[in-house]
Amino acid sequence: MTALLELKDVRAAYGRIEVLHGADLVVPESSVVALLGPNGAGKTTTLKVASGQLVPTSGCVHLAGRHVNGASPDALARLGVCTIPEGRGIFPNLTVRENLRMVTYAGADLEQVEERAYRTFPRLGERRTQVAGTLSGGEQQMLAMARGLAVDPTLLFLDELSMGLAPLIVGELYEIVGEIARNGVSILVVEQFARTVLGVADYAAI
Numbered sequence: 257m258t259a260l261l262e263l264k265d266v267r268a269a270y271g272r273i274e275v276l277h278g279a280d281l282v283v284p285e286s287s288v289v290a291l292l293g294p295n296g297a298g299k300t301t302t303l304k305v306a307s308g309q310l311v312p313t314s315g316c317v318h319l320a321g322r323h324v325n326g327a328s329p330d331a332l333a334r335l336g337v338c339t340i341p342e343g344r345g346i347f348p349n350l351t352v353r354e355n356l357r358m359v360t361y362a363g364a365d366l367e368q369v370e371e372r373a374y375r376t377f378p379r380l381g382e383r384r385t386q387v388a389g390t391l392s393g394g395e396q397q398m399l400a401m402a403r404g405l406a407v408d409p410t411l412l413f414l415d416e417l418s419m420g421l422a423p424l425i426v427g428e429l430y431e432i433v434g435e436i437a438r439n440g441v442s443i444l445v446v447e448q449f450a451r452t453v454l455g456v457a458d459y460a461a462i
């Protein structure tokens with residue numbers, strides 16, 4: 257089992273308040289790992305450390321065997337890390353298509369990005385000219401995921417996919433998460449609702 261991401265004895269703090277007190281976590285290659293825990297347990301903070309948004313106060317972060325403590329989020333993005341944050345991180349006043357175009361400035365081809373997005377999420381294709389802020393919550397989550405996939409990540413971080421969504425939509429989204437994983441993307445998914453995510457997860461960490 258090769259670890260794509262490994263956190264070893266990671267401590268992280270906001271100012272003087274320590275939130276992670278020596279966390280260990282492994283995401284093996286080509287697997288889905290669910291990170292579970294109650295509100296305020298430090299799940300999002302763990303993702304922030306793993307994606308370079310927060311520098312750990314001690315411990316190690318390894319990505320594909322490289323020591324990446326202190327690497328910036330954009331450097332990690334170039335190594336294939338993609339984060340879909342809680343709250344989705346889309347541009348609400350742009351259309352679906354314009355949101356997809358925003359990911360193409362790093363070099364991706366818009367036609368290919370759109371084709372892949374609409375193949376994975378047919379509903380986005382039907383709504384390509386709609387302003388993203390007026391999409392349903394589930395559709396907004398689809399758009400956020402489509403934007404993430406457009407950069408061909410090797411490691412995808414999903415934070416609270418199910419936030420505020422109906423169970424039926426959440427089930428649909430997790431089916432797609434499973435499909436993304438089968439195509440070789442490793443996924444670390446933060447979720448408060450264990451039952452939902454365990455259907456697609458290979459491993460779980462508490």
Ligand code: ATP
Nearest residue numbers: 270273275293294295296297298299300301302448
């Ligand atoms: P949730 O499910 O509510 O998102 P979580 O497990 O993701 O919870 P975190 O968001 O990582 O938890 O928060 C862990 C702790 O760190 C909480 O006590 C929270 O109040 C605190 N915290 C989070 N962000 C900050 C910040 N920017 N400044 C200070 N404290 C913070």
